[in-house]
Amino acid sequence: MAKLYFIGAGPGDPELITLKGKRLISEADVIIYAGSLVNPEILKYGKEGAAIYNSATMNLDEVLQVEIEALKAGKKVARVHTGDPAIYGAIQEQMDGLRAAGIPDEDFEVVPGVSSFLATAAALKQEYTLPGISQTVIITRMEGRTPVPPKEKLSLLAAHQATMCIFLSVHAIEKVMETLKEGGYPGDTPVAIVARATWPDQRIFRGTIDTIADILHKAGVVRQAMIVVGKVLDTDYDLSKLYDSKFTTMFRKGTDEK
Template sequence: MIHFVGAGPGAVDLITVRGKDLLEQADVVIYAGSLVNPQLLAYVREECLILDSAGMTLEAVIAAMERAEAENKMTVRLHTGDPSVYGALREQMDILSAKGLLFDIVPGVSSFCAAAAAVQAEYTLPDVSQSVIITRMEGRTPVPSRQKIADYAAHGATMVIFLSTGMLYKLQTELTAGGYGEETPSAIVYKASWPEEKVLHCRIGTLAQTAREAGIDRTALILVGDFLGSSYSRSQLYHPCFSHGCRKADPSQLAYSEYKK
């Protein structure tokens, strides 16, 4: 059996219990060495074969999985964050399916979740943003039509931008071309949840300068939107005047009913 396991954003204790259990049982571990915290390998057995996929091709990864299956061994393919987000997962699954090899997927904590924790923010605030756009700048891998940064910026929603730290001047241009103002609050989160985590608050207009002054040119997420500001409205979910299936409204409890910051 082949298990695709999300390693989490970096901190060793942010892998899921299921993911940790599978690492402890694995005969073969193929991990993304350029991204996954190597301390996670402390969970594997001494006799486990460990392969770093950073220097491997897709074909080499599949061949290693096939060898393990032929020898009745269990493989963990350890992806950074959650495998479904920029994980090059689909191509592996399609080949394994075509070869009749069984696999499953263990979700992980994505770095975009760890980044929100790092800045102590909520992406979805009433009257501010109720949508989160996860995207990246166009680089060597093209971006489909109508999915450019400027296209998404036009919505004014919360944006979490992966794989773009080395293109921040261009990112600034795209964001403002799409409709964000240069003063829109932003943050650069370097290695969210790792011991060396850094959080840099800035504005869209100073993204590149802020990263340059801090010496950050990779392994960071860019957060953009007014969710990083100070204004928002109270959620209706816990409002005393709001009824739902678990609670009836009680207008007498109005201490914070008009709360708006």
Template sequence: MIHFVGAGPGAVDLITVRGQKLLETADQIIYAGSLVNPQLLACAKEGCRILDSAGMTLEAVVAAMEEGEGQGWMTVRLHTGDPSVYGAIREQMDILAQKGIAYDVVPGVSSFCAAAASLQAEYTLPGISQSVIITRMEGRTPVPDKQKIADYAAHQATMVIFLSASLLDGLQAELLRGGYAADTPAAIVYKASWPEEQTYTCTVGTLAETARRHAISKTALIVVGKVLGPAYDRSLLYHPAFTHGCRQAAPEDQQYGDHIGQETEP
């Protein structure tokens, strides 16, 4: 059996309970060494075979999985964050399915969630942004048409940009070209949740300069949007004049609550 496990964003205590239990009982762990905190491997049992996939090809990873199956081992394929976000797991799962090898996926805490926690930010603020766009800058790996940074910037939603810390001059230009104003709040979060985590607040117009000043060129997320600013509307969910399926507005609040919304589920 192959278990694809999300290691979480970096801090060893942010892996899920299920993921940790699988690590503790695995006969083989294949981990993304360039991104996963190696301290997570301390819970591996004695005799567990541990492979760093940073220098391996897809074919080599699958071969190791097949070897483990032949030995009757339980294998954990340990990916950073949540495996569904830039985890390259689909190609692995398809090959395993073709070979008749059973697998499952254990979700993890994504670094984009850890970045919000580091910034003490909420990505979805009433009146500001109700959508979060997770994307990356086009580099050596192409991006499909209509999914470029400038295309998404036109929506003015919150953006969390992966795999782009070394491309910030181009990223900044694309964000501006897409419609973000130069003074739009932004932030760089280096190694969210790791002991060496650093956060730098800036603007779209100063992204590249900020990264250069702090020597950030990898392992960082870029957050862009007005949710990082001070303004937002009050949530209706907890407003005293807003009736929904779990709470009836008090009669004395109705006089100023008519404009807030209709009776509905939250």
């Protein structure tokens, strides 16, 4: 049956793809993968004889052409993206392109994956939402070739001082840190950076807004790294009410319950 699947392949570790994603890749007649980021080990899940395309060397029209021709030929297509395709995955333009070509929605499907910002939390052994410290996670990026809407400028988001996960920005680490300070984060706010989370060569760097740029430059990290900023990285916090012995839930009665 002809169908296209946009599959989140996870952050790097080939075992962090979902069971569904792995199965669909193994069944696909055509595999189009984002070769600049997707671990090539993922391709080993494909069946013998599957046509494989590296979208890193293709433009949008070329990708759509392969997808549409394969669907019209009755083939199953695995369009493999890194992490979760809903975050900086550039799948919306592909889905809209398919619709414009007359491909109905029932002929394509999105399969979620593990995003790198979640893999980063796992590498850091860190919860992003600590009671009394932060209950909000901001996922964003520094403005680059892709512009950022004026109301989403990093300095404005920094005013919340929530936990912030910053994609695609490590190459401009000084500017990122300067902008965060301009927005209200104190210079001693903890910062953690995970380069190539879950890959065999994963590296972790810790510092503050004032110190992390120098640390990163000495390490030579300029891409494929997640920046995490916030007090959750190094502070005391309130314990969760979920497991508080005094707190009553729908599953148990608290010790303070009369």
